[in-house]
Amino acid sequence: METHPTMHRALTIQELVRLIAGEVYGKHALRALALTCRAFHEPALDGLWFFPDDGLVNLVKVLPTDLWEVAGMSETGQETLTVREPTRPTTQLDWKRFDFYAHRIRELRVITNLDKSELPRTLSANLFRWLVSARHPHRLLPNLQSLIWKAEGESGYDDSAYMLVGPHLVKLNLDFRDSCEVSDEHPPTVLLRCAQRCPDIRNMCFAAPPLADEEPIQGGVFAPFKMLTTLKLRSPLTHDVLVDLSTLPNLAYLQVDLTFTSDIEDEIILPGRVAVSFSSPNLTFRTLVSLDLNMPVDVANTVISPYRFPQLQNLHLKADRATNTETLSETFELIRERCDHTGLNAIKIDGGEHAGRDEMGAQAITAASLTRLCVFRHLRVLEIFIEACIVLDDNAVKEMARSWTQLEELSLVSMAKYPWTTPTAMTLSGLAHLARYCPSLWRLEIDVDTDPATVPEPVKPGGGFRNRVLKRIQVPRCPALGNCAKTGAFLHAIFPNLRWITGSKGSQARSWGLVQEVIIGIRVASEWEKGAGSQGD
Template sequence: MHQCLSVTEIFTHICAILSTQGARGDLASLARTCRAFHGPATEALWERLDDIGPLFDPMEGDLYEFEEPRSHLLVLPRSTRWCNLWELTFNRPATATDLAKFKARASRVRYLSVQLKFDDSWWEILSKLQALATYTDYPFFSKLLELRIDEFATSQYDDIPLDLSRLGPFATASLHHLHFNFSFYDNHSVTFFTDFVRRFPSLLDLRVQIPLYEDVVFPRSFEDMVPNWDALQRVEIAVHYREQLQALSRLGHLERLQIGILFCEGIPDEDIARSGGFPKLRDLSVQAGAKFDLCIRFLSLLRDTPLCNLGVETSTISPDGLSQLFDTLTRHVNPRSLEILRVRDNRRRFEGLPPLVDDPYQLHSLQPFRNLRTLILQIPFVSTLLPILSLGQFAPSLTTLQLGYFGAVIPAYFEPKIHIQELAAICQTFPRLTELAIPVDASKPAEPSPTQAHAEQQTRLTKLSVSMSPIDCTSEVALFLSDAFPNLESLHASQLSCGPSRPRAFNWTDQAPEWHKAWQKVMHWLPVLKRARAQERSRAFSSAPP
């Protein structure tokens, strides 16, 4: 008579037999039903996890969530893609076996996302992870390539500093990409950050959130903060000192740069003369606050740079300033490389602006950017037709054009003067245009003339977004647009409201139910008209003589 075995012993024997015979598929099926076992039974399964590890790749977060509190110590998903630190669970003291298992699993992680939270349980998890690292002489994430550290966004704890020194276990020499999306509340957190970055000798990508307060600054020397500063290929950082800007201008391998200019000093001519010119820079975004002149001076550091994507955001753009920006681009950027240009005026008040003139941009004497495909101008000066038509000399090959503010309340002084019938002139100025977003006046749409309709049929416009008064958003407007632009595939209408000088988001569902109904009519008319037009073409083709 055989000796009676417990459930744990039977389960252990089954695991041993299946693993030795190579029946990994059967063992995986058995592991999926492990929720029925508790306590020692799951401990037996843990003894075999290292043997059947590859079987659990598609089961992230499922096998490891047991009801028994002491069933497991810590788990990392085995996928080689993103690993969120919320998957970590600590429920009992660590043993040498646990540390070995954790090292094996953590060494497979390539991309790790850490979300800092102000919850006590989260800091307990982070403290235990730091405690585990103190007992070992090897890094947990030995093959980590990208680390993203995010701050939990909440207004309840805005002024509570975090103890960032607990992030030590995530330092590894193999890291290439560091994204530090954290609000620096004081210089103590900046000091930790500089010490933390020095642990990555192979860093190629450094992205840091711009500090919230002006008295929080980074060290004057970026070279001392980053060991391989000269090898960086992507940087997102704030600049407070002239020395920091000089260090950026010496980066010869930089391909993507997002910079926030926060200092009040000017950029002297000798710095512009010594600039390396960013020979490999392809993507540039400049945020200058109220210092538009510094933005222009920074663009003067370029030397026939092959920029492909450029974004400029300040709060002091004027018509003369925009003309100065275009002139700087023609002198310092390779005109054959620029494809996307974004200019935004993020001012909160619009009072005191100079009056509009007929042609504020003065583009007739500038060299055109013939490869420019996308132009986004979110500025309060584009409200008449003539300045828009003058842009055709600067960017004749545009396919996407966005003008004005969408979803914001602006003063009545900047109410658009572009009539909906004048959209045809814009499409004729940019013959390759396929997407257009613009505020218009649609108070009295009229039927297009035969000559105008024939010209509009030659356009390639397929996507149109118009911002207009809610009382003008009717089915007649949609009918006019469908007839005027037969190739239209997408029509979007949003409200343009003239009110206080401070822009704000507009919730039309709560504030204007009539606008909601009118907007639904516009979206409903377009597919109906397209089907009717297709049927007419089909009948005309069938009735045509052979």
């Protein structure tokens, strides 16, 4: 008598079956799993349709073939699906297979350029609009959680992105930067419609065309998104938008990018209907943990100045053009005034490039300016990149090192051509202060004066204190001067695990290469002595 193997009882536990299916990756493997047995059929299909490769195309293809057709092939071999004319009324039976798969889709990516889409197949405008109207009032994708919508060219339906979203959506990425179509509904209007359908979005990325093509975002657009925790915004805007964002109770990560490719005015953040008071205690980003501003530093100052940031931990400013030292000094002062002194632990400032000839060389960031940041006692990361000189003496470095005892990364990079009009004054003794007071420092990029007259004797340099974490030092501009052996011995004494010390290029890099060879030689000799001593014992 023929017997059939029975399924293990463990596979009757749905949670376990879904965990097993969740460990399977790749479309082919999921298809095979779906056909293995009934227990894996549903979870494997969920995996297959979780994030469709071709957007909505494969979903449309499960509809009866008398409802749609392939309009033709583009020069790139791309298919465009369109409505089959004349259209007919649909029945519930027509949508049965569609709904069977649609409710499984959790993430969707739509690229609307009909000519240059990265996808091999796409939908025509009339098919998309027919799809949402024929299925009304049912939602096309009732369980959608994440939507990425990239508008390119002229699709005819870029203003309809909101038709796909529903109450389960938590992540939304709308990119209208390359959209060429003229619509009565501007991109901010699409956002307002999304707020009506999915107010619980937590993660949002929104990019709109430059100011020359569109009106800036006005106040009220982001106010309804009370659950928003992360926002990446690349669009012209008014001050009202920032005021609204400061009221959101959960906003923790904010990125504002005002760098555009078109030739527009630098004054991108425009006045709005709200009169911003620069001393009002109510303008506070109470929950913001990370702030990333990609814009000219003087514009970034106008963003920071009206607000307080009591919970801010990470601040990153990146400019698209060179910043003068006076503006950057104002930035340091604003950071000191507006941020909590115990919470901020990372400051990164890229002052931009492409200053005019001799425009920045005579300028300098001085110790008086930079030590304003010493109030941040829990600072772990400090990065400053600027075309002007950075002038520090050993006493200033000592003050900074004693203030930032938890420092892990220090990068002070001047792109001014060496030798500078105003030379640096920090010597190897300044590095000894970093070795003594910053035991966790593992990344260091800074210029140092190694003139023979400034190199201390290597007898317990730094008072005998050592940093055993640092393995690499990068010197952006200053060459190694004087006795390389003496310099190398001193560096090995305060950073015993130092392996690499590099310059940027040319003779400057070669000079530090010699110092590195000395350090390698001392390390080898030290290890040999230890080995010989242990054998003698």
